[in-house]
Amino acid sequence: MNKELAxxxxxxxxxxxxxxxxxxxxxxxxxxxxxxxxxxxxxxxALKDVSFEIQKGDVVGIIxxxxxxxxxxxxxxxxxxxxxxxxxxxxxxxxxxxxxxTGFHPELTGRENIYLNGTILGMTRKEVKTKFxxxxxxxxxxxxxxxPVKHYSSGMYVRLAFAVAANLEPEILxxxxxxxxxxxxxxxxxxxxxxxxxxxxxTVLFVSHDIxxxxxxxxKGILLDKGTIKEIGEIQNIVRTxxxxxxxxxxxxxHDKRPGDNIIKLNKVFIVDSExxxxxxxxxxxxxxxxxEYEVLEDDVKPAPNYHFFTNTxxxxxVAILDTEILSKGIYRAITWVPPHLLNNQDYRIGVAFTTxxxxxxxxxxxxxISIKIIENKSIRKHEYGGAIPGTVRPxxxxxxxxxx
Amino acid sequence: xxxxIIDAExxxxxxxxxxxxxxxxxxxxxxxxxxxxxxxQTSIGLLWAFLQPVITLLILSLVFGRFVGVKTxxxxxxxxxxxxxxxxxxxYVMANSGNSIIxxxxxxxxxxxxxxxxxxxxxxxxLIDLGITLLILIILMIYYGIVPSSHVWLAPFxxxxxxxxxxxxxxxxxxxTVRYRDFQHVxxxxxxxxxxxxxxxxxxxxxxxxxxxxxxxLYYLNPMAGVVQGFRWSLFGGEAPGNLFWVSxxxxxxxxxxxxxxxxxxxxxxxxxx
Numbered sequence: 001m002n003k004e005l006a007x008x009x010x011x012x013x014x015x016x017x018x019x020x021x022x023x024x025x026x027x028x029x030x031x032x033x034x035x036x037x038x039x040x041x042x043x044x045x046a047l048k049d050v051s052f053e054i055q056k057g058d059v060v061g062i063i064x065x066x067x068x069x070x071x072x073x074x075x076x077x078x079x080x081x082x083x084x085x086x087x088x089x090x091x092x093x094x095x096x097x098x099x100x101x102t103g104f105h106p107e108l109t110g111r112e113n114i115y116l117n118g119t120i121l122g123m124t125r126k127e128v129k130t131k132f133x134x135x136x137x138x139x140x141x142x143x144x145x146x147x148p149v150k151h152y153s154s155g156m157y158v159r160l161a162f163a164v165a166a167n168l169e170p171e172i173l174x175x176x177x178x179x180x181x182x183x184x185x186x187x188x189x190x191x192x193x194x195x196x197x198x199x200x201x202x203t204v205l206f207v208s209h210d211i212x213x214x215x216x217x218x219x220k221g222i223l224l225d226k227g228t229i230k231e232i233g234e235i236q237n238i239v240r241t242x243x244x245x246x247x248x249x250x251x252x253x254x255h256d257k258r259p260g261d262n263i264i265k266l267n268k269v270f271i272v273d274s275e276x277x278x279x280x281x282x283x284x285x286x287x288x289x290x291x292x293e294y295e296v297l298e299d300d301v302k303p304a305p306n307y308h309f310f311t312n313t314x315x316x317x318x319v320a321i322l323d324t325e326i327l328s329k330g331i332y333r334a335i336t337w338v339p340p341h342l343l344n345n346q347d348y349r350i351g352v353a354f355t356t357x358x359x360x361x362x363x364x365x366x367x368x369x370i371s372i373k374i375i376e377n378k379s380i381r382k383h384e385y386g387g388a389i390p391g392t393v394r395p396x397x398x399x400x401x402x403x404x405x
Numbered sequence: 406x407x408x409x410i411i412d413a414e415x416x417x418x419x420x421x422x423x424x425x426x427x428x429x430x431x432x433x434x435x436x437x438x439x440x441x442x443x444x445x446q447t448s449i450g451l452l453w454a455f456l457q458p459v460i461t462l463l464i465l466s467l468v469f470g471r472f473v474g475v476k477t478x479x480x481x482x483x484x485x486x487x488x489x490x491x492x493x494x495x496x497y498v499m500a501n502s503g504n505s506i507i508x509x510x511x512x513x514x515x516x517x518x519x520x521x522x523x524x525x526x527x528x529x530x531x532l533i534d535l536g537i538t539l540l541i542l543i544i545l546m547i548y549y550g551i552v553p554s555s556h557v558w559l560a561p562f563x564x565x566x567x568x569x570x571x572x573x574x575x576x577x578x579x580x581x582t583v584r585y586r587d588f589q590h591v592x593x594x595x596x597x598x599x600x601x602x603x604x605x606x607x608x609x610x611x612x613x614x615x616x617x618x619x620x621x622x623l624y625y626l627n628p629m630a631g632v633v634q635g636f637r638w639s640l641f642g643g644e645a646p647g648n649l650f651w652v653s654x655x656x657x658x659x660x661x662x663x664x665x666x667x668x669x670x671x672x673x674x675x676x677x678x679x
Contacts, residue, residue: 013413016677075676079411079517082673088411099515105438107445112438119434120516126430148445171407378511386511 005091006172006203007054007077012086014047014072014227046072048227050086054205054220056171059198061218061235062207065248066347066371067312068224070207071176074098077205078174092171092203095121099176101161101379106150110141110160113149117164131167138193139163154380159186166193172203177210177281191217209249209280209373215239248371249280259364260294264303264354268293269370272335281373284345284394285380288372289335292352299328301356303363307336308351309343310368317348317392321357341396344389345376420669425519432522436529439501443530454534458493461600462486469606477608478643483545487637488605490538491564494531495571495629496596502527502575503592506583510679520672521665524579528568535564542640554642563636566657570628573660580668583678602627609634613649625652628660 047069054060062070075081077088078096103120104113114135118128128135136142139160141152149157175194194217198204208214214221214235221238223231223246231241250270258265272289273279282288292305304324309317322336349368355361378386462485470481477484502524506513509523546553574595582588602624604612609630613621625631631653634646 076411079409080514081676083411083413085413087413088409090409090411091407093407094409096516102515103509103512105442107442108438112441116434116438119428119431120512120518122428122431122518124430125434 004056005053005089006056006058007052007091007205008089009053009077010051010087012047012050012073012076012088013045013084014069014076014081015084016044016046017042045227047076047083050224050227050229052222052229052232054203056091056203057198057201058220059204059206059218060220060222061214061238062205062222062224063209063211063214063238063242063246064224064230065246066373068246069227070224071098072227073224074174074176074205074207090172093122094172094174095165095168095170096174097121097165097176098174100158100165104149104157104161104379106379107148109148110136110139110145110152113160114164117161118168121165121168122170123168135160135163135167138166138189154377155186157379158377162186162190166190166197170202172205173197174205176207211239211243248369250278251366251369258295259366260354261363263296263298263301263356264363265295265297266292266352266354266364266366267295267331269352269366271370271372276335281375283340284343284374284376285340287337287340289337290350290352290370291333291335293331293333294354295331296327296329300326302326302358303354303356305334305336306353306355308353308367310349310351311392312347312349315392317343342393343374344391344394345374347371347373416673417669418666420521420665421519425521428519428522431518432526435522435526439527439530440533443533455537458489458538462489465489465600465606473607475607475611479551479641480549481606483542483549483551484608484637484641485606486538486542486545487640488603488633490535490542491567491633491636492600492603492605492629493538494535494564495567495574495632496599497531497534498528498568498571499574499578500592500596501531502572503578503582504589505575506579506675507586507589507679513679514676520675521576521668524575524668525572527575528572531571551641553640554638556639556642559639560636563632563639566654567629567632567636569661570632570657573628573657573662573664576664576668577660580664580671583675584671599627599629603629603633605633609646610644613647622649622652625649626656628653628656632657 050069050073062073064070072081074096075098076083077090078094078098080096080098101113101117103117105116108116114132115125115128118131118135119125123131136145139156139162141156141160144152144156149160152160173194191213194204194206198217204217206214206218218235221231221233221235222229223238223242225246230246231238250268252268253259253266258267260266268291270278270291271280271282272291273282274287274289276289276291279288290307296303302324304322306319306321308319311317320336322334324334349371351365351367352369353365354363356363462482466482466485469475470477470485475481505523505527506520513520578588578592609624612624616624631646631650634650634653638644638646
């Protein structure tokens with residue numbers, strides 16, 4: 001079959017200016033105008049000279065570490081932001097799903113939000129109307145369709161939101177890791193729907209950390225690293241390169257390359273959710289565990305794990321020093337739970353060390369060996385502020401307010 | 406088949422009206438959302454929205470009508486409510502539209518649609534309040550036994566011009582606020598000054614009579630000066646607005662069209678700044 005072109009990207013680059021960007025005051029702009037010296041801003045290339053072509057009907061997985069430029073690429077393809085350099089040709093209507101429930105309003109009912117969200121995603125009211133029953137059935141919230149969504153549980157909210165987006169019928173569908181929210185069963189349903197879309201000859205671009213999903217769903221892959229394309233081609237090859245060199249949500253060592261000394265060797269580090277499924281990102285209100293598997297090579301030793309948390313901007317957040325019992329030879333697995341509402345919604349890099357604390361002996365320290373992305377569903381915030389919240393941690397503090405006069 | 410070219414080098418200078426039209430349903434849905442949300446609010450909140458203009462109206466009428474003794478063609482209260490109705494609509498739309506892009510930043514960062522839809526959609530919800538004020542105006546006209554002038558058919562035209570003026574100012578402010586957050590503080594300032602430099606509680610001739618010719622022309626650089634004067638003339642008749650009135654109308658067009666162009670210029674980068 002002679003395939004047609006769906007997307008052509010040529011020399012795409014995107015520059016962000018760090019430091020100056022958020023400070024949009026008139027005074028600073030006027031200041032820049034009148035002073036010749038450059039302000040202390042720094043340029044950061046999120047994407048650099050990226051070129052590729054995607055054929056109609058391809059399902060393409062875009063993979064890379066946190067911060068490799070995946071989201072920036074999707075944002076440019078969905079026209080949310082403009083490239084600094086380069087050119088893109090897109091043949092067909094694009095629908096992008098970078099977040100479920102964009103524009104949902106808590107005061108409006110489910111029914112009203114379907115219309116609202118549908119038109120924001122580019123459908124006409126008429127199109128929404130013809131799809132309405134399908135959307136409601138898919139979401140499974142029939143009973144509450146005329147209830148304001150502020151009374152919905154976060155699961156219901158996400159289901160309704162995905163149902164709207166899943167029933168769009170664009171020629172090209174661009175999806176960021178939106179499926180991370182929602183329960184397992186619903187995730188399966190969503191993946192089934194995406195498979196369905198792909199089977200109908202439509203083009204899908206899909207960003208995910210979930211290698212399993214990517215391999216089952218996608219036929220082609222693009223591997224990004226530090227804003228450039230490392231590899232492009234058949235998904236199996238891409239995934240192999242990624243897991244060999246770039247994967248950072250978990251780490252497995254070959255037997256003779258394991259870090260450690262003659263007392264302990266580290267086999268594996270990964271992150272799990274409360275049901276001990278392996279994950280790469282966690283919701284801000286969800287606990288997660290750092291799981292290490294290691295081999296103890298001597299009897300009567302006491303090597304204990306410690307974890308070093310850093311932000312993506314290299315701020316040292318904290319160290320968690322754990323205790324352990326006296327161990328005998330054998331292979332162990334330790335899970336350390338990080339409570340919900342401790343970390344902020346950003347990427348963290350975690351270093352793993354094993355030490356015997358009594359004589360301060362460091363058996364191994366793998367710096368920033370894995371990363372975790374903390375995500376947040378803003379609709380379930382308990383306060384009304386909707387903007388970004390800075391800080392290396394984000395504890396959920398309680399206050400007692402009493403009238404005293 | 407829809408084909409789209411995104412090119413960093415070339416950028417259109419003319420706003421894309423065709424695309425705007427394609428998204429007309431979004432305009433309707435957003436307008437209707439604002440309407441629903443406004444009326445889903447508590448009745449106290451709604452009451453508050455009316456209390457403020459009503460008190461302003463009474464104060465203006467007391468100060469200008471009683472204390473200063475401004476002579477008007479129709480009873481001063483009626484005279485002022487006519488001006489206030491369209492002025493309040495203007496300031497409501499300007500403020501909401503001016504703040505709209507910042508208020509919708511979550512949406513802007515996550516999905517593409519013509520950004521202009523957001524400030525434009527703010528013009529509709531204000532019409533409800535305007536309608537209620539006009540109803541009070543009509544009741545007062547009946548109470549005072551005032552017959553509308555023969556130009557009353559022009560009243561909707563002046564409301565439309567008022568809407569365009571409000572959107573012009575709102576579009577400018579919404580685009581400027583994205584880059585320079587300071588502009589958020591400009592709106593209350595404009596509203597406060599505007600209340601006095603617009604002929605709301607006094608006839609425009611009061612101002613122009615006191616001023617030299619060139620300064621009178623400056624007075625009409627305020628787009629709402631002509632709109633308020635024209636609207637009131639269409640209701641109550643009297644002396645037709647003079648030549649300077651056209652200065653205001655031209656200003657409305659300049660404000661609106663330049664706003665469209667400026668907005669278009671910064672539209673592409675909005676997601677990076679909000």
